[in-house]
Amino acid sequence: MQAMNSEELLAFLAAVGHAQRIRIITELAGGPLYVSELARRLGVSRPLLYMHLERLEKAGLVIGRLELSDDGKALKYFELAPFDVQLNVDTILAAARLGGADAPPDGTGEAGKHSPKGTPQ
Amino acid sequence: MQAMNSEELLAFLAAVGHAQRIRIITELAGGPLYVSELARRLGVSRPLLYMHLERLEKAGLVIGRLELSDDGKALKYFELAPFDVQLNVDTILAAARLGGADAPPDGTGEAGKHSPKGTPQ
DNA sequence: TTCACCTGTCAGTCTCAACTTACACATGAA
DNA sequence: TTCATGTGTAAGTTGAGACTGACAGGTGAA
Numbered sequence A, B: 001m002q003a004m005n006s007e008e009l010l011a012f013l014a015a016v017g018h019a020q021r022i023r024i025i026t027e028l029a030g031g032p033l034y035v036s037e038l039a040r041r042l043g044v045s046r047p048l049l050y051m052h053l054e055r056l057e058k059a060g061l062v063i064g065r066l067e068l069s070d071d072g073k074a075l076k077y078f079e080l081a082p083f084d085v086q087l088n089v090d091t092i093l094a095a096a097r098l099g100g101a102d103a104p105p106d107g108t109g110e111a112g113k114h115s116p117k118g119t120p121q
Numbered sequence C: 001t002t003c004a005c006c007t008g009t010c011a012g013t014c015t016c017a018a019c020t021t022a023c024a025c026a027t028g029a030a
Numbered sequence D: 001t002t003c004a005t006g007t008g009t010a011a012g013t014t015g016a017g018a019c020t021g022a023c024a025g026g027t028g029a030a
Helices: A006-016 A019-028 A035-042 A046-058 A089-097 B006-016 B019-028 B035-042 B046-058 B089-097
Strands: A062-068 A074-080 A084-088 B062-068 B074-080 B084-088
Touching (some): A006 A019, A006 B006, A019 B006, A035 A046, A035 A074, B006 B019, B006 B046, B019 B074, B084 B089
Antiparallel strands (some): A084 B084
């Protein structure tokens, strides 16, 4: 979970930055749940929940596994993946330096320019 | 920057979770810049940049101030606000507990339920 | 007066994520 | 066979955010 590039960081932030998905995380914090049960608890349609879970899984926030219940039914369980991300200027800059989708094509982003008053150009 | 509720956390995450705004943060990390100059550096239209900056400001990530340059021109400078957010299951749960826009109407979200195999209902 | 800067905002278009409805397909139990 | 349960996906609609272009205003300098 350390040193993600800007692409991964973006996926992570976009995944967590949504009310429904925060609720999913909150619910899964109590332990693994299968999709239909989770949908019932949240009052959300199953296809919609699938989309959110897919997004969370791609971002590495949840892990899904197909499990066979005692009575032979296939249940898709999801559980929280451990994650811990520090978010400040330094970590964002570090991610940007690692490149990724949104990295500027040219290295025009040197730090330390500070020109709050001098005529810029 | 500590103990934000789910609403604030969501605003923060949604603000940072966007490629363009990550680039804005990256650029502002080098020091304050006024809008037109920033727009030029990023190759972004000014109205669009305004929207992003507005969003970042509402989330408390940047601070804008109108400044008068030496030759009497009004320049709108933006600079990074200090921020440091830890993102893991605990901090998200803590934010959810503080309530906010996405908080569930009923307190159905107690942790510690763990029913991965027992018949849920 | 005109030019080259700047701020600020409005009215659009467009794209994509979010969301709904509906289907096909399994299983075990009545 | 039918019902209630589950998975998985393929349509569609919709709504919000992202983005563009054009405007109105201000300044100082040529």
